[in-house]
Amino acid sequence: MKxxxxxxxxxxxxxxxxxxxxxxxxxxxxxxxxxxxxxxxxAPSSDHWLGTDHLGRDVLxxxxxxxxxTLAVASGSVILSLIIxxxxxxxxxxxxxxxxxxxxxxxxxxxxxxxxIIILSFQAIIQGGMWGMTLLIGLTGxxxxxxxxxxxxxxxxxxxxxxxxxxxxxxxxxILWGHLLQNSIPAIFVVTLFNFAGAIFMEVSLSFxxxxxxxxxPSWGNMLYYAQNDILIGAWWIALFPGIMIFLTIxxxxxxxxxxxxxxxxxxxx
Amino acid sequence: MIxxxxxxxxxMGIVVLFIVSFLSFFIMQAAPGDPAAAFxxxxxxxxxxxxxxxxxxxxxxxxxxxxxxxxWLGETVKxxxxxxxxxxxxxxxxxxxxxxxxxLLFSVTMFFIIIGSIWLGTVAGMxxxxxxxxxxxxxxxxxxxxxxxxxxxxxxxxxxxSLGILPSSGSGDVEGNGGVxxxxxxxxxxxxxxxxxxxxxxxxxxxxxxxxENSQYYVKVARANxxxxxxxxxxxxxxxxxxxxxxxxxxxxxxxxxSIIVESLFAWSGIGQLTVKAVxxxxxxxxxxxxxxxxILVVITLFIVDLIxxxxxxxxxxxxxx
Amino acid sequence: MIxxxxxxxxxxxxxxTQHVDFTIPRGRITSLIGESGSGKSMTVSAxxxxxxxxxxxxxxxxxxxxxxxxxxxxxxxxxxxxxxxxIFQDASNSFNPSVxxxxxxxxxxxxxxxxxxxxxxxxxxxxxxxxxxxxDVVEQYPFQLSGGMLQRCMIACAFYVExxxxxxxxxxxxxxxxxxxxxxxLLIRLNEERNTTILLITHDLDIVAEAxxxxxxxxQGTIVETGTVETVFSNPHHAYTKRLLESRF
Ligand SMILES: Nc1ncnc2c1ncn2[C@@H]1O[C@H](COP(=O)(O)OP(=O)(O)OP(=O)(O)O)[C@@H](O)[C@H]1O
Ligand SMILES: [Mg+2]
Numbered sequence: 094m095k096x097x098x099x100x101x102x103x104x105x106x107x108x109x110x111x112x113x114x115x116x117x118x119x120x121x122x123x124x125x126x127x128x129x130x131x132x133x134x135x136a137p138s139s140d141h142w143l144g145t146d147h148l149g150r151d152v153l154x155x156x157x158x159x160x161x162x163t164l165a166v167a168s169g170s171v172i173l174s175l176i177i178x179x180x181x182x183x184x185x186x187x188x189x190x191x192x193x194x195x196x197x198x199x200x201x202x203x204x205x206x207x208x209x210i211i212i213l214s215f216q217a218i219i220q221g222g223m224w225g226m227t228l229l230i231g232l233t234g235x236x237x238x239x240x241x242x243x244x245x246x247x248x249x250x251x252x253x254x255x256x257x258x259x260x261x262x263x264x265x266x267x268i269l270w271g272h273l274l275q276n277s278i279p280a281i282f283v284v285t286l287f288n289f290a291g292a293i294f295m296e297v298s299l300s301f302x303x304x305x306x307x308x309x310x311p312s313w314g315n316m317l318y319y320a321q322n323d324i325l326i327g328a329w330w331i332a333l334f335p336g337i338m339i340f341l342t343i344x345x346x347x348x349x350x351x352x353x354x355x356x357x358x359x360x361x362x363x
Numbered sequence: 364m365i366x367x368x369x370x371x372x373x374x375m376g377i378v379v380l381f382i383v384s385f386l387s388f389f390i391m392q393a394a395p396g397d398p399a400a401a402f403x404x405x406x407x408x409x410x411x412x413x414x415x416x417x418x419x420x421x422x423x424x425x426x427x428x429x430x431x432x433x434x435w436l437g438e439t440v441k442x443x444x445x446x447x448x449x450x451x452x453x454x455x456x457x458x459x460x461x462x463x464x465x466x467l468l469f470s471v472t473m474f475f476i477i478i479g480s481i482w483l484g485t486v487a488g489m490x491x492x493x494x495x496x497x498x499x500x501x502x503x504x505x506x507x508x509x510x511x512x513x514x515x516x517x518x519x520x521x522x523x524x525s526l527g528i529l530p531s532s533g534s535g536d537v538e539g540n541g542g543v544x545x546x547x548x549x550x551x552x553x554x555x556x557x558x559x560x561x562x563x564x565x566x567x568x569x570x571x572x573x574x575x576e577n578s579q580y581y582v583k584v585a586r587a588n589x590x591x592x593x594x595x596x597x598x599x600x601x602x603x604x605x606x607x608x609x610x611x612x613x614x615x616x617x618x619x620x621x622s623i624i625v626e627s628l629f630a631w632s633g634i635g636q637l638t639v640k641a642v643x644x645x646x647x648x649x650x651x652x653x654x655x656x657x658x659i660l661v662v663i664t665l666f667i668v669d670l671i672x673x674x675x676x677x678x679x680x681x682x683x684x685x
Numbered sequence: 686m687i688x689x690x691x692x693x694x695x696x697x698x699x700x701x702t703q704h705v706d707f708t709i710p711r712g713r714i715t716s717l718i719g720e721s722g723s724g725k726s727m728t729v730s731a732x733x734x735x736x737x738x739x740x741x742x743x744x745x746x747x748x749x750x751x752x753x754x755x756x757x758x759x760x761x762x763x764x765x766x767x768x769x770x771x772i773f774q775d776a777s778n779s780f781n782p783s784v785x786x787x788x789x790x791x792x793x794x795x796x797x798x799x800x801x802x803x804x805x806x807x808x809x810x811x812x813x814x815x816x817x818x819x820x821d822v823v824e825q826y827p828f829q830l831s832g833g834m835l836q837r838c839m840i841a842c843a844f845y846v847e848x849x850x851x852x853x854x855x856x857x858x859x860x861x862x863x864x865x866x867x868x869x870x871l872l873i874r875l876n877e878e879r880n881t882t883i884l885l886i887t888h889d890l891d892i893v894a895e896a897x898x899x900x901x902x903x904x905q906g907t908i909v910e911t912g913t914v915e916t917v918f919s920n921p922h923h924a925y926t927k928r929l930l931e932s933r934f
Binding site: 202325327332 | 375378379382383386387390393394500504505507508509510512513516517519520523524525531613615616617619620621623624627628638639641642643645647650654657658661662665
């Protein structure tokens with residue numbers, strides 16, 4: 094009962110954050126890129142609830158707009174890694190044998206290379222925009238999904254009803270789609286949720302390093318990129334609020350994911 | 364038995380390094396401009412024709428891509444990582460200067476994370492249902508949701524800007540005026556940021572493993588028959604630490620990723636900061652070199668963790684499965 | 686020595702045992718017999734104060750004038766350590782898989798009674814020898830031994846400790862006929878020479894006939910018959926007991 098209430102709380106919080114960012118155009122008190130050189134680095138006040146930055150832009154407005162960008166990049170990349178993960182893990186798990194062995198060895202090798210390193214190197218060459226980033230995060234974030242899908246498929250393949258369907262000559266795609274994939278949804282959902290948190294982390298990290306989303310577009314990571322200098326002159330509000338938003342978003346995702354996890358399947362990573 | 368096992372791990376490590384080397388080589392190929400320029404460095408004009416000729420031959424730059432890759436790989440294995448296009452110095456030299464700092468930061472943080480998580484995880488796992496047990500779960504979710512670099516920014520604000528007791532950036536110099544103290548004062552913030560954001564999840568994983576191990580039949584038998592609590596505990600923690608070590612191995616790559624960002628924030632002059640610098644200044648030879656070195660570091664670390672696991676698990680050693 | 690009165694165990698709304706009554710008299714061998722899943726092992730857990738945390742339990746288990754079910758964890762711990770040794774049913778999972786047998790045998794026996802390693806080595810060697818085990822087993826890990834060997838290791842510890850009360854939950858299930866016979870002889874000797882009280886849980890009526898003085902028959906979580914072995918064998922009341930005895934011949 095108690096955990097149910099907690100789940101509701103974290104879902105509402107996440108819903109609120111998504112709502113605020115999606116409707117940032119209407120909710121933001123200022124235009125996120127509107128500069129005011131007479132009003133730089135002003136601390137939170139009744140005019141600017143969360144203060145202004147080094148160009149006199151309203152932090153609250155940028156926070157809402159930036160959330161939209163961060164969450165959009167994360168969502169896009171998670172969908173991409175979901176598709177790749179399902180296809181890769183599905184093929185590996187369904188066909189088994191040598192295919193499976195080779196694919197899993199490759200996956201094990203890929204998983205040991207820090208994703209950040211791969212993205213950094215590609216960013217160096219293509220220096221992509223927002224969608225380039227989405228693509229890169231998506232292309233590096235599917236490994237765990239693939240592993241989960243594979244183990245689910247292997248488990249389900251042995252179940253009675255799938256064997257029956259095979260015996261009755263149900264077409265392969267129907268078995269894959271109707272039996273294997275649909276029954277893997279709970280597990281896939283949990284790993285995707287954690288993936289989403291990971292994608293947010295990745296976006297903010299890269300933008301924070303100044304090699305993610307182009308600096309002209311506000312995002313939570315970009316705001317923190319400038320904040321590392323602003324903090325040295327004492328403008329704490331520029332750093333504090335985007336971080337709190339990131340923290341709360343990831344915190345609610347993690348708590349929702351925990352609540353959803355089947356206690357018997359606790360070690361998702363195995 | 365051991366030699367076979369080590370051999371298998373080595374092959375895996377080499378495969379990883381091959382993939383990393385493909386990635387590195389691909390960067391050079393895809394980099395804007397003449398890939399050959401990467402090897403001449405920023406001072407290409409000053410090279411004599413003979414030197415250019417030598418480099419071209421060494422890297423097979425006038426041959427097909429596959430041969431170039433092999434030539435490049437050969438040079439890399441020999442320790443020749445090319446010349447930085449911005450600094451004009453050999454990449455291997457720059458990396459060697461940076462390596463000790465990265466190793467220092469990594470070993471200090473890992474040491475405290477492992478000690479801290481074993482302590483927290485054991486206390487919480489052994490007292491099922493206690494405040495420790497429930498508290499650790501929440502603590503670990505909360506701390507692992509904090510972006511490490513953001514915590515770093517807050518630390519800089521408090522300890523460097525407001526209180527002025529710690530330096531906000533740099534990596535200190537043992538040979539300088541401050542000596543070891545200076546080094547430590549620079550290390551405190553980056554290390555503690557990484558420790559705070561990671562100790563919780565590792566502790567929690569150990570806690571869960573201990574709880575699972577604690578419900579094993581043999582534990583019940585031992586408790587029923589008056590085996591001392593301390594030796595039961597020793598056995599349980601030992602067995603639980605095998606999945607725990609496996610978890611550490613699995614998260615090492617992302618841990619390295621996280622430390623790249625923290626190094627950059629605190630201008631800690633290690634490999635991570637170097638990588639980011641190479642990206643922003645488009646110093647491709649330097650980037651390739653630091654990627655290779657990071658790959659090697661990860662592979663070596665994983666190998667060490669695997670060895671410890673191997674030593675701790677007699678079932679693995681004896682190859683015995685019932 | 687132990688009196689079980691009206692013992693009812695309930696896990697997640699399911700009755701495991703109901704109103705169980707029987708006595709384990711001091712110095713005697715009492716046998717608990719019953720079909721698989723009838724709640725024998727669960728009853729043993731209750732005697733030891735080691736029921737699963739989600740178990741709801743009512744009734745009494747009187748041990749030396751105290752109700753075990755109300756005793757604190759520490760009290761039970763010291764009782765288990767001083768007076769009782771239990772051979773559990775699943776011998777192959779009774780040892781920590783990553784610790785050598787020698788250390789575990791010592792922890793179960795020598796260390797418990799306060800013997801030094803040297804004393805232990807000498808004494809244990811003799812016992813293992815009697816049970817047909819070579820001394821080499823101490824250098825091995827549990828997964829390198831067979832189920833029957835592990836069962837004998839546990840039995841060896843029980844003989845080493847010579848507890849006031851020995852509980853043996855199907856101790857011979859993995860042993861061949863010859864070893865089984867020898868074990869029973871050792872058990873009888875322990876009872877006669879050291880006056881050890883024994884609770885012997887088994888499926889095997891031959892063992893009951895050979896070793897036990899008293900017996901209790903369990904079916905679906907209830908005790909359906911108790912008495913001395915002679916009376917029950919010659920004059921069974923309950924239909925289940927009759928069936929059991931018939932199937933023996
Ligand atoms: N941990 C547990 N949680 C819930 N129910 C359990 C648990 N352990 C055993 N049971 C149930 O308790 C009942 C009695 O089990 P018990 O192990 O005592 O049987 P038994 O008489 O020892 O059988 P056997 O001769 O096969 O060993 C069974 O129905 C079993 O399903
Ligand atoms: Mg049983």
